[in-house]
Amino acid sequence: MLNWDHIFATRSSRMRASEIRELLKLLDRPDIISFAGGIPDPELFPDAEFKEAYAEIFDGPAVSAALQYSVSEGYRPLRQWLAKQMAALGIPATVDNIFITSGSQQGLDYLGKLFLSPKDTALVTWPTYLGALQAFNAYEPTYDQLNPGGNRTPEAYRQQAALAGGRVKFAYLSADFANPTGETVDRAGRERVLDLAEELDVAVIEDAAYQSLRYDGEAIPPILALEIARKGDINSTRTIYCGSFSKTLAPGLRVGWVCASETVIRKLVLMKQAADLHSSTINQMAICTVAERGFDEQVQKIHRVYKHRRSAMLAALEKYMPAGVTWTKPEGGMFVWVTLPKGTDGAELLAKSIQTAKVAFVPGRAFFADGSGENTLRLSFSCANDKMIDEGIRRLGDLVRGEMAEAA
Numbered sequence: 001m002l003n004w005d006h007i008f009a010t011r012s013s014r015m016r017a018s019e020i021r022e023l024l025k026l027l028d029r030p031d032i033i034s035f036a037g038g039i040p041d042p043e044l045f046p047d048a049e050f051k052e053a054y055a056e057i058f059d060g061p062a063v064s065a066a067l068q069y070s071v072s073e074g075y076r077p078l079r080q081w082l083a084k085q086m087a088a089l090g091i092p093a094t095v096d097n098i099f100i101t102s103g104s105q106q107g108l109d110y111l112g113k114l115f116l117s118p119k120d121t122a123l124v125t126w127p128t129y130l131g132a133l134q135a136f137n138a139y140e141p142t143y144d145q146l147n148p149g150g151n152r153t154p155e156a157y158r159q160q161a162a163l164a165g166g167r168v169k170f171a172y173l174s175a176d177f178a179n180p181t182g183e184t185v186d187r188a189g190r191e192r193v194l195d196l197a198e199e200l201d202v203a204v205i206e207d208a209a210y211q212s213l214r215y216d217g218e219a220i221p222p223i224l225a226l227e228i229a230r231k232g233d234i235n236s237t238r239t240i241y242c243g244s245f246s247k248t249l250a251p252g253l254r255v256g257w258v259c260a261s262e263t264v265i266r267k268l269v270l271m272k273q274a275a276d277l278h279s280s281t282i283n284q285m286a287i288c289t290v291a292e293r294g295f296d297e298q299v300q301k302i303h304r305v306y307k308h309r310r311s312a313m314l315a316a317l318e319k320y321m322p323a324g325v326t327w328t329k330p331e332g333g334m335f336v337w338v339t340l341p342k343g344t345d346g347a348e349l350l351a352k353s354i355q356t357a358k359v360a361f362v363p364g365r366a367f368f369a370d371g372s373g374e375n376t377l378r379l380s381f382s383c384a385n386d387k388m389i390d391e392g393i394r395r396l397g398d399l400v401r402g403e404m405a406e407a408a
């Protein structure tokens with residue numbers, strides 16, 4: 001077999017399949033209750049609406065444009081609809097501030113490419129979205145810990161980045177119902193991240209993949225809205241908002257967007273020309289039609305279902321988890337984050353859980369840029385019904401209790 005290692009670019013050395021993903025692939029078994037996948041419930045997809053939208057495109061004059069090459073910025077009517085959505089969030093944007101991506105994951109990849117030279121520092125929360133680490137890793141950065149509640153000085157961040165051989169380039173965070181913790185950054189935390197970014201003169205990447213999934217509590221303005229309130233104009237801001245239709249409409253169409261200053265958008269457009277020319281036109285058209293006709297109704301529908309599941313999972317954790325185990329109480333999103341007593345290893349627990357309890361989850365370590373967090377796990381409630389939640393958490397609670405008794 002040919003040895004490719006010395007031919008591959010150095011950046012590829014950090015592209016490795018995670019052991020956990022490999023393990024989770026095996027979990028599509030009917031005897032396992034899985035809280036592992038962080039995906040939307042397919043029962044909630046607006047499939048009839050999509051069917052109608054595609055039929056209308058194929059039956060009408062738009063079919064040629066739908067099947068033809070198109071502009072890299074994205075389908076204009078969709079960008080116009082998004083500009084109105086952003087305005088409703090306190091972000092007065094024009095179509096020139098909106099760029100359509102193939103899922104928000106592509107936005108993260110492009111932003112890594114745009115900002116990170118090898119050895120530059122990306123500030124990320126501990127833990128953070130695994131897909132963001134995978135996207136950024138290709139650009140060979142180092143990571144430092146962003147803590148919206150903390151008070152490390154800009155100078156400390158600067159020194160750390162210089163030691164690593166580069167400079168800080170951006171702070172990346174999910175302010176609403178983060179993957180994996182389900183937690184929300186409060187307004188003061190968002191302001192602190194902006195202050196830090198100002199002082200370091202770096203970008204803020206606001207990953208808003210779950211922002212529409214708030215089930216209770218007061219909405220907090222996006223970081224981009226808070227920055228516009230400071231500066232008066234989106235084109236003077238440093239915050240780059242990444243949105244997605246994956247959690248609200250459907251992920252399979254791969255449509256997301258970036259909303260930011262025109263200077264950043266123009267660079268992203270050039271990247272797209274080099275990478276894939278444009279996102280699928282027909283999918284953007286279908287998303288646009290379905291969103292225009294019933295985005296709010298669709299969001300209300302998923303809220304009802306996920307809110308119920310979230311509450312069922314929190315109630316089951318309360319009922320079955322032994323003392324010494326703690327978890328987040330998310331107001332939205334798809335995840336609950338569990339912290340086990342120190343010394344418990346989430347990956348070992350998963351291996352046992354698959355054998356005995358037959359419950360799957362994601363061990364938390366994969367979400368930490370420094371490989372810590374071994375005593376944490378991520379549970380997703382998005383695809384689980386009441387019975388699965390009660391039974392699955394009961395079995396997991398028993399397993400954890402047994403492990404704790406053994407360790408004592």
Ligand SMILES: Cc1ncc(COP(=O)(O)O)c(C=O)c1O
Nearest residue numbers: 103104105129179209244246256
């Ligand atoms: C926090 C976060 N950001 C981005 C994404 C990527 O979503 P998509 O590319 O489907 O828009 C995900 C997907 O799970 C996510 O959890």
